[in-house]
Amino acid sequence: MSLFVAEDISISFGGIKAVQDVSFTVEGGEVFSIVGPNGAGKTTIFNLISRIYDVDQGTLTFDGQDITRVPTYVVPEMGIARTFQNTELFDQETVLKNLLIGCHVHRQSNFFSDLLFLPSVRRQELAFRQRVEDVIDLLDLQRYRDQVIANLPYGVRKMVEVARALCVQPKLLLLDEPSSGLNPEETEDLSFWLEDINGDLGITIVMVEHDMNLVALASDRVMALADGALVAIGTPSEVQNHPEVLRAYLGD
Amino acid sequence: MEVLQLLISGISQGCVYGLIALGFVLIYKATEMVNFAQGDVMMLGAFVAVSFVNLLDLPFVWGVLATLMVMGLVGALLERLLLRPMIGEPHFAVLMLTIGLGFLLRALAGAIWGNEPRALETPYAGEVLRLGAVVLGYENVVIMLGTVVLCTLLFLFFRFTRLGIAMQAASQNQLAAYYVGIPVKRIYSLVWALSALIAGFAGVLTAPVSLIDPLMGFVGIKAFAAAIVGGFGSLPGAILGGLLVGVVEQFAGLYLPTGFSDVSAYVLLLVMLMIRPQGLFATMQRKKV
Amino acid sequence: MRFIRKTHYAQDINLFRHRGDVFWYGLLVALLLVAPAGLDRFYLGEFAQVFIYAIAGIGLMLLVGFTGLVSLGHAAFLAVGAYTHAYLMNLGVPLPVALACATVFSAVIGGLVGIPALRMTGIYLAVATLAFAVIVEQVLTHWVSVTGGFRGMAVARAELFGMDLGRPAPFYYLCLLVLIGCMFAAMNLLRSPTGRAMVAVRDSETSAQSMGIHINRTKGLAFAVSAAFTGLAGGLFAHRIGYLAPDAFTLLTSIQLLLMVVVGGLGSLHGVVFGAIFIGLLPQGIAIFRDVVPPAVAQLPGLEPGIFGLILIGFLIYEPLGIYGRWLKIRLFFEEFPLYRKATHKRQKSFLKTERLR
Secondary structure (H helix, E strand, O other): OOOEEEEEEEEEEOOEEEEEEEEEEEOOOOEEEEEOOOOOOHHHHHHHHOOOOOOOEEEEEEOOEEOOOOOOOHHHHHOEEEOOOOOOOOOOOEHHHHHHHHHHHHOOOOHHHHHHOOHHHHHHHHHHHHHHHHHHHHHOOHHHOOOEHHHOOHHHHHHHHHHHHHHOOOOEEEEEOOOOOOOHHHHHHHHHHHHHHHHOOOOEEEEEOOOHHHHHHHOOEEEEEEOOEEEEEEOHHHHHOOHHHHHHHHOO | OHHHHHHHHHHHHHHHHHHHHHHHHHHHHHHOOOOOOHHHHHHHHHHHHHHHHHHOOOOHHHHHHHHHHHHHHHHHHHHHHHHHHHOOOOHHHHHHHHHHHHHHHHHHHHHHHOOOOEOOOOOOOOOEEEEOOEEEEHHHHHHHHHHHHHHHHHHHHHHHOHHHHHHHHHHHOHHHHHHOOOOHHHHHHHHHHHHHHHHHHHHHHHOOOOOEOHHHHHHHHHHHHHHHHOOOOOHHHHHHHHHHHHHHHHHHHHHOOOOHHHHHHHHHHHHHHHHOOOOOOOOOOOOOO | OOOOOOOOOHHHHOOOOOHHHHHHHHHHHHHHHHHHHHOOHHHHHHHHHHHHHHHHHHHHHHHHHHOOOOOOOHHHHHHHHHHHHHHHHHOOOOHHHHHHHHHHHHHHHHHHHHHHHOOOOHHHHHHHHHHHHHHHHHHHHHOHHHHOHHHOEEOOOOEEOOEEOOOHHHHHHHHHHHHHHHHHHHHHHHOOHHHHHHHHHHHOHHHHHHOOOOHHHHHHHHHHHHHHHHHHHHHHHHHHHOEEOHHHOOHHHHHHHHHHHHHHOOOOHHHHHHHHHHHHHHHHHHHHHHHHOOHHHHOOOOHHHHHHHHHHHHHHHHOOOHHHHHHHHHHHHHHHOOOOOHHHHOOOOOOOOOOOOO
């Protein structure tokens, strides 16, 4: 059974159809990329999956459960974590605190135990910290641990966002343009980390990406969109050479 | 007939709220700053008018014009001295700053003019206009007419003058306005000047019907409620919200137990925020990611 | 400059970072404990007042500084706590029970106010809380059977196990004890998921949601907790002033509370204490000021609120980080002497981030 299924999803904003009748499936364990010109509806699809927008029609199924109408905050609990195109970090806090917030879905404590900081809360905090440190080690963020986000360069922030999403320990990771704003060196690092995340941690990745080299290198399958409609799905080379895709990018 | 009478005095009071609210909205739209001291600026305007008309014995019309000019200057000065350093600071900080400014203006007015209530001498004091069974004080007629005239002028200003259009541009996108060569900072000063001028005008209009003292600026809070009811960020909304608050207040005073009249503006605000948080004329949207 | 060698994660979790902290805070508490021996009644009263301000300030700081929700109506919660406490005390309910009830009732009211507040942000919320406070003020004035209306109501003598808590020294200890308890509670919240959720909501709602944080629940909780602390402070405040009337809980009071957290330093619990000391000492300072300046100035009506406004404006323009921020800079100056550079804390000018999309 597929990990994630989108069936005929559509949404429009004030008469403009941002996404119309798009269907696709994501298999467990793969890296699935979404490509397309600006305004094709890629980020909108992410916002639909993470339930920031409501679909007008169609269904979303994750891990056998219908998530079309679940509240936004439940999505990460079910195992979907995401990053944002222009980074949405907690700017006035340290990297460490940001990542600890990423652990929030695994919270067992409640308000009253927090108020008293019971031993169980302390144990939970230690466990969270251990998890955070594992992620920090994986993505090489050690030297930024105690720095406030607002003081960090953009490339590092992007990686911190990936790290924060990993702290959720998701089954499905949504990366919105992970390489935008990164220099070539950082982009190369990113491709290795994608491999690690996908291969070692076994996390399924869906990413929106403009860098075709990275897409070709990292992804198992690619979906191309244009003007909110699906154009082609297939292996990177299939999609890259698809006549409709070429037309969408280059015009007639 | 009582109802009609109430309605009219509500509308006239509402016009004053509306004008103050207009000042709020103008500043907010252009600079995204919230000037909580707008009511106190109005108070200042009333006192300045008293100085010109009562103390310096200028003819009424000239006194009013002088007041408007002084208030425009005051507005620009406030922007330059206090608000300019706050560009780019969080909204909350600006809000607090203008609250502080309100305290300061009140103290200042108390120091200069004293805490005794005063009244503005007007050529039309005490005269009434009879329309059938309805009796209208000239003060109220002037308030309503004044509001209509000012709103028309503002509409023409924003619609047809270069400056007005530049102000609109600056309010819609600061950065883009910079890029097309609009001097955004100078526009800000002008917006503050304009809004202080409007507040001063409101002060002059309301002076004959309510006593002038340093605490009269507190109606600014009701006007604020009015601005939000109208949909913060919409100029017609501000006037409409003001009228609504004014009328509701009058009727609450008559039909509900004591105390309700004072809070009716706030109750209206809370109800509005619950059923239609974006106000009558919505201009807000949610942030995009 | 002290470098801390971290060998265990617990060091980041513990309330005190190192022995030095334990020593200095311990010394502070010890000094406060022996203070009544050497201070006269007047100053004990003033200290108690500062403690009460600090308790209320913790509540407001959690809301404004950590959850990013501005309240212009916190005097209302202070009033709810004070009146509930006084009403129960006058019925003969023992002090701890009455105080607990006042806290819980304030929390409930805070939660209820929080519900409509969930859909609002920034300025809307500030004005809605202001509206709420005005309404509460009217209720206090007109619900004569409970509140005594304009005439107000006397507060029964504070008594516990036959001990008279109304006298300055015991009341001082009571306030100190409650303050320390509240401090620990607030620090615990801030180092655990509850506090982190608040901070997350403050910095980015969108992202908080996507991290599994229930925004409405967090905001509602923040309101309730904030109101609880402030209500608790209100209960103590009732004893401090001895006679409750609506004019003790006006807009000015709300703004005084806000002034406290802004001047102290937003986003830190240290700031609350600094702010409380500042607000507590301000009336004395103004009295002294009146003595030095010529009588013409000293007699000016509205001098006190004017000075209020001036201080607020001064801090916002010149030291937005508050007294605590200034304190950190001064400490760093001495720690790094002579290497301190003025630019270390230079504020970065940012472009206005619009909250609108249009």
